[in-house]
Amino acid sequence: MSDLAKTTRMTRQKKLILEILRGTNTHPTADWVYEQARKVIPDISLGTIYRNLGHLKATGEIMELSYGSTFSRYDGNPQNHYHFVCKRCGRVLDLDLPVLNELEEQVARRTSLQVTGHRMEFYGYCRECCREEKEES
Amino acid sequence: MSDLAKTTRMTRQKKLILEILRGTNTHPTADWVYEQARKVIPDISLGTIYRNLGHLKATGEIMELSYGSTFSRYDGNPQNHYHFVCKRCGRVLDLDLPVLNELEEQVARRTSLQVTGHRMEFYGYCRECCREEKEES
DNA sequence: CTATTGCTGGTAGTAGTTATTATTTGGGGT
DNA sequence: ACCCCAAATAATAACTACTACCAGCAATAG
Numbered sequence: 001m002s003d004l005a006k007t008t009r010m011t012r013q014k015k016l017i018l019e020i021l022r023g024t025n026t027h028p029t030a031d032w033v034y035e036q037a038r039k040v041i042p043d044i045s046l047g048t049i050y051r052n053l054g055h056l057k058a059t060g061e062i063m064e065l066s067y068g069s070t071f072s073r074y075d076g077n078p079q080n081h082y083h084f085v086c087k088r089c090g091r092v093l094d095l096d097l098p099v100l101n102e103l104e105e106q107v108a109r110r111t112s113l114q115v116t117g118h119r120m121e122f123y124g125y126c127r128e129c130c131r132e133e134k135e136e137s
Numbered sequence: 138m139s140d141l142a143k144t145t146r147m148t149r150q151k152k153l154i155l156e157i158l159r160g161t162n163t164h165p166t167a168d169w170v171y172e173q174a175r176k177v178i179p180d181i182s183l184g185t186i187y188r189n190l191g192h193l194k195a196t197g198e199i200m201e202l203s204y205g206s207t208f209s210r211y212d213g214n215p216q217n218h219y220h221f222v223c224k225r226c227g228r229v230l231d232l233d234l235p236v237l238n239e240l241e242e243q244v245a246r247r248t249s250l251q252v253t254g255h256r257m258e259f260y261g262y263c264r265e266c267c268r269e270e271k272e273e274s
Numbered sequence: 275c276t277a278t279t280g281c282t283g284g285t286a287g288t289a290g291t292t293a294t295t296a297t298t299t300g301g302g303g304t
Numbered sequence: 305a306c307c308c309c310a311a312a313t314a315a316t317a318a319c320t321a322c323t324a325c326c327a328g329c330a331a332t333a334g
Contacts (some may be wrong), residue, residue: 009280009331030321045283050322052281066205070291071321084250095244107232107259113221115261122244124252146300148312167290182314187291189312207322208290 014052016040021062021076027083027092029071065092067121084122088129095122151189153177158199158213164220164229166208202229204258221259225266232259 020036021028028036034049053074056062063075067085073092084093100118108115125133157173158165165173171186190211193199200212204222210229221230237255245252262270 011281011331013282043283045285047284047323048282064205066203068201068203084244084248084252087253093248093250095248097240097244097247103234103257104259107221107234108261110234111221111230111232113230113259113261113263114267115221115259116224117261118257118259120240120255120257122241122250122252122255124245124250124254126250130251146311148300150313180314182316184292184315185313191292 013037013041013044013048014055016044017049017052018056018061018076021056021074024076025094027065027073027075029073031071033074067092080117080119082120082122084124084126086126086129087123088125088133091126093126150174150178150181150185151192153181154186154189155193155198155213158193158211161213162231164202164210164212166210168208170211204229217254217256219257219259221261221263223263223266224260225262225270228263230263 016037017033020033026032030046030049030053033053034044034046037044037049053062053064057064057074060078063078065073065075065083067073069090077094080099082095082097082099084095085091086093100120104115104118107113107118153174154170157170163169167183167186167190170190171181171183174181174186190199190201194201194211197215200215202210202212202220204210206227214231217236219232219234219236221232222228223230237257241252241255244250244255
């Protein structure tokens with residue numbers, strides 16, 4: 001990885017950001033994390049949020065999710081798992097599906113590429129958005 | 138979808154952009170498409186590229202791919218298929234793997250979400266980058 | 275306890291994309 | 305074949321998510 005990975009110090013800012021991420025399952029944006037963090041450390045800067053999200057990602061403590069949107073979301077659970085993304089409200093939900101690691105070997109065998117990971121997302125409409133779409137028409 | 142979908146006119150700009158995308162398997166960025174298009178229509182504007190990429194996406198003629206990077210790539214093949222992304226050079230390759238549509242039904246059944254699609258990407262190192270990493274050490 | 279050096283907040287800058295606007299053009303109607 | 309006009313265009317300004325910079329601060333090693 002880059003030199004982001006050689007981070008060692010556990011500052012209160014970094015600790016707080018990690019706690020915020022682990023305490024939610026909403027896969028928040030950097031901005032949402034910033035708003036939450038400001039409630040505890042009012043003069044924390046957005047640059048610190050991004051820097052620490054980068055560090056935590058580089059050390060494998062969190063995951064960055066980048067789907068169709070213009071911004072990233074972050075996941076405090078670093079274990080590979082699949083997501084559902086609502087095309088209407090943008091909500092991201094965790095799916096309780098077995099992770100298909102055997103596919104990675106299959107790809108490696110058939111292509112002679114070095115495969116280190118994979119990810120999968122499902123798209124559609126969440127329960128709330130299905131209901132509201134009906135009401136509109 | 139949005140009002141992007143009610144596009145009807147086939148302008149020479151739109152036609153050219155579609156031809157460029159269909160004539161490559163490199164999953165290019167908007168900027169690369171722009172550079173190629175300028176060779177044919179020198180004063181085509183970048184706004185036109187983005188607008189038409191949006192239209193073509195809305196009508197299902199192309200796909201937008203957004204992975205970890207800060208920019209989008211576009212795919213002239215609108216049929217669902219899986220990709221491999223090189224973590225070193227960023228190259229995106231098509232994979233010849235069966236598409237697991239049955240998973241969508243499985244998710245729908247187990248979650249009562251309305252599932253309309255899914256996608257999967259594999260990460261790792263391409264042949265060229267594997268070789269070069271060895272040479273560096 | 276002190277020195278080191280990574281981390282911080284503040285701020286300026288950048289890349290990729292979207293919005294605005296005056297002008298041009300594709301394509302249906304006559 | 306010509307007119308009409310909504311939709312598309314080129315040019316440019318604006319925006320958003322993110323990154324870089326830097327002087328001062330603070331977490332850990334010795």
